[in-house]
Amino acid sequence: MKKTAITLFFLLQAACLFSQIPRPEYPRPQFERTDWINLNGEWTYTFDFGASGLERGYAGSKGFDGKIIVPFAPESKLSGVGHTDFIGRIWYQRTIDIPADWSGRNVMLNFGAVYYTSEVYVDGRFVGRHFGGSTSFSYDITAFVKSGGSHSLVVFATSDLRSGKQTAGKQSLQYASHSCDYTRTTGIWQTVWMEAVAPEALARVQMTTDIDQQQLIVAPQFFRESPNTLRVTLRDGGKVVGTRQVRASNSSVVVIPVKKARLWCPEDPFLYDLTYEVVAPDGQVLDAVKSYVGMRKVHIEGNKIxxxxxxxxxxxxxxxxxxxxxxxxxxxxxxxxxxxxxxxxxxxxxxxxxxxxxxxxxxxxxxxxxxxxxxxxxxxxxxxxxxxxxxxxxxxxxxxxxxxxxxxxxxxxxxxxxxxxxxxxxxxxxxxxxxxxxxxxxxxxxxxxxxxxxxxxxxxxxxxxxxxxxxxxxxxxxxxxxxxxxxxxxxxxxxxxxxxxxxxxxxxxxxxxxxxxxxxxxxxxxxxxxxxxxxxxxxxxxxxxxxxxxxxxxxxxxxxxxxxxxxxxxxxxxxxxxxxxxxxxxxxxxxxxxxxxxxxxxxxxxxxxxxxxxxxxxxxx
Missing domain, CATH: 3.20.20.80 (Glycosidases)
Incomplete structure (x- = not known):
């Protein structure tokens, strides 16, 4: 009864703090789309200390007995759980609703981070597995969902902190915190979200700010190459500084001259606005991404940075x-x-x-x-x-x-x-x-x-x-x-x-x-x-x-x-x-x-x- 009372207290505390979706902001501000759904909030969960969840059909679950507030780890107070002993395995579940107007686009399921390994299932079907507890990853779940439909999303996270096989940081390898090691983090600990993207959308970019040659270089990568055009526009406030168009190919490189650039530094952290648009031959914008860039250079000469x-x-x-x-x-x-x-x-x-x-x-x-x-x-x-x-x-x-x-x-x-x-x-x-x-x-x-x-x-x-x-x-x-x-x-x-x-x-x-x-x-x-x-x-x-x-x-x-x-x-x-x-x-x-x-x-x-x-x-x- 005592454990139940403590868990209920944490849940009520978390519910009061998050009457709306916790951490509602878009989690990837340097590569932002407008059509997205935040999946933070109340999920169901269960621990799997006996490592028997797969045998018991947890991958196809429609809901577990416990409730947890995502994106907070089960060890934390804000999760509503507050279980601070070692957690080797934890299962999460929630229902996801796919908007009807997402038809014809790919549905991307994104995770800010899940510690340490994770498996993702939709309606009991295996979607993918990720290793590494600190980095972001995504799955294209288009083949697993239907526009206008509701589906059961299950995430299975595992951690073997004492194995020495994974990064742990300052998570304590002992039961309790001690000296400069602290409370552990297991499972989902950053925002989970979905977004709709065109099949030919931009997947990522690498930016190089070349202040010596006064230019910005953008190397794009697409989900799928196409005869479409990538249009990149650089702005200083509302003023267009430069724009370039290239073929939507992974071998394309965008070079935008930036004359007399205002350079980023701690004393003047100026940022240019950027937009990336994938444009079809008929002029339709298939994908639009907001971004920004700071023109600056860091390098080493001799013993100086x-x-x-x-x-x-x-x-x-x-x-x-x-x-x-x-x-x-x-x-x-x-x-x-x-x-x-x-x-x-x-x-x-x-x-x-x-x-x-x-x-x-x-x-x-x-x-x-x-x-x-x-x-x-x-x-x-x-x-x-x-x-x-x-x-x-x-x-x-x-x-x-x-x-x-x-x-x-x-x-x-x-x-x-x-x-x-x-x-x-x-x-x-x-x-x-x-x-x-x-x-x-x-x-x-x-x-x-x-x-x-x-x-x-x-x-x-x-x-x-x-x-x-x-x-x-x-x-x-x-x-x-x-x-x-x-x-x-x-x-x-x-x-x-x-x-x-x-x-x-x-x-x-x-x-x-x-x-x-x-x-x-x-x-x-x-x-x-x-x-x-x-x-x-x-x-x-x-x-x-x-x-x-x-x-x-x-x-x-x-x-x-x-x-x-x-x-x-x-x-x-x-x-x-x-x-x-x-x-x-x-x-x-x-x-x-x-x-x-x-x-x-x-x-x-x-x-x-x-x-x-x-x-x-x-x-x-």
Whole structure:
């Protein structure tokens, strides 16, 4: 009875919060169609702890006993379930109604993300299977549904978090949250929606903003090639800047001159509007997609990172994207925007999106508000020395890069975090493959292959150092600035990797040191533990909280330590080209955020902003 009462309480709470469809906004704002149906809201569900659901005919279910609010994971309060133990299998069901006027068009069923593997059924018929818990995917269900008809949609999600075969990020591998690992996320955790598209519609595009040649290059890909025309129109507000038409072919390339372009940067996050239209020979518009683009360039020369051909210093904050009521899922679109506004209000010009693939709506707001982002996978939890794990990671990471590579705010790819390997494993090959794959899918951004870890090939030398004493921090940056010893850096067109047989025991191997040939960033530091109203609390009240180093005894000591650490990094002018402070908010028991977990302020934000707004001595912005 107690469990039933708790579940009922969560359901009533969720129902009050979401009297209408939760997360109603279009989930893919850089590739938006108008004819779509949001499938968020109440679904039925059941757990399948005995792994017998298929045998019991769950794929053809018309409804399960439990009720859950999608897109919130069953571990979250907002789902109405709040089951926080390990969930190996969960089944979802809801009825979908296909509009009669969708006849003649293809019906696409889209998922923002389902953790970790998923199978989809319509009226008991198998539609498809997806591997990877962080990336978006779609199915053409036209053959499974009828216009004007109602159908039963079933989604089966599985997760084996402790297997080491899948990415987990900061999901706890123990029963409870501990240190810097938190509540898990299973099943559907982003928006589910349907849309009607023409058979010849545009499937995706890849945009390249070439500011040196003053042009925008668009490479389209279609669901089906045709003799139709793709018309691309670029606008500055209501003014047409340029338009081009090409054949609706996957080999076509659209080039639009953009003279005297207004460039995107955090100080001026200007975005051009884009429309894509597939036009039939008789002039009928078969497909129309709204989009936008930020004209900007990021590249590396020597030991500097450049934005729009000028050296640019990045003052980032670690953002883990956890929410008290939604866990991995933001409770609202406003919550996504608010997190960026909090970062800006604290003096940062961007965030390293840590151990989680953030949803596209987050990138949309970062693009709009002028906030640098680093894209990262939830690589923790996987056995990076296992071949099957490597295969799983490569396909999921590729989907991530393809989905997000058009966002101007995203400046750096960080596939993995603090990975390491023992003797004679496949990790060096795996890391090299990740580096190559990322560069081939997106050659326009630097790749920080392993942040703060054992790097085989990388464009950025990124280290983690949580030394709390500012003077010692400055002294140690170039001597032991990473948890793990870095490997030799090679460029994308070089092949000098250390052979497996040459990998020696850590204690006996002469690890190379940073040689100044690439940008050096401290992309984790700080993590100063501070509990709100800490000075008013008893000493033993902090035993359940977690952070780096010994917590300051007073608030003034906190400010002094924080400013000293930032000043230490800024004083390394011309050597260190950016930093990332840990972290934006507290997350559960980890209490080292600039803000509390509920996003309320911990500190005098004017003082915090004054510290993180400081610029380095060299002339970079």
């Amino acid at each position: 450049y934005l729009n051909n000028e050296p640019y210093y990045q003052r980032l904050v670690l953002d883990q994207g956890f929410y008290p009521d939604g866990i991995w899922t933001a409770p609202s679109d406003d919550a996504l925007r608010r997190d960026i506004e909090l970062g800006l209000a604290a003096g940062f010009n961007g965030a390293r999106l840590h151990q989680k693939v953030f949803e596209e709506r987050y990138y949309y707001w970062a693009d709009r508000l002028g906030y640098i982002t680093w894209g990262e996978s939830p690589s923790w939890g996987m056995d990076a020395n296992d071949v099957e794990t490597a295969r799983n990671f490569l396909s999921e990471w590729a989907e991530c890069v393809v989905r997000d590579r058009n966002h101007p705010s995203l400046l750096t790819w960080t596939p993995m975090n603090e990975e390491w390997w023992p003797d004679n494993t496949q990790f060096p090959r795996f890391a090299s493959d990740v580096y190559d794959l990322t560069g081939r899918l997106d050659p326009t951004r630097p790749v920080n292959t392993v942040s703060g870890g054992a790097v085989v090939r990388t464009d950025i030398w990124a280290v983690h150092n949580y030394e709390q004493n500012p003077a010692k921090l400055k002294e140690k940056i170039f001597s032991d600035g990473t948890f793990f010893h870095p490997r030799l850096r090679t460029t994308r067109d070089q092949t000098r990797n250390i052979g497996f047989n040459e990998v020696k025991a850590t204690a006996n191997y002469a690890w190379p040191q940073y040689d100044g040939s690439c940008p050096y960033l401290v992309d984790e530091f700080g993590g100063i533990k501070w509990v709100k109203d800490q000075e008013k609390q008893a000493t033993d009240s902090q035993t359940e909280s977690w952070g780096y180093g010994q917590a300051p005894r007073t608030l003034e000591e906190f400010y002094t330590r924080l400013e000293g650490q930032v000043d230490a990094l800024l004083s390394l002018s011309g050597q260190v080209w950016g930093y990332c402070y840990t972290q934006l908010t507290d997350v559960e028991q980890e209490q080292n955020g600039i803000y509390c977990y509920d996003r309320s302020a911990k500190f005098d934000m004017d003082r915090i902003k004054a510290i993180f707004s400081k610029r380095p001595e060299h002339p970079a912005r």
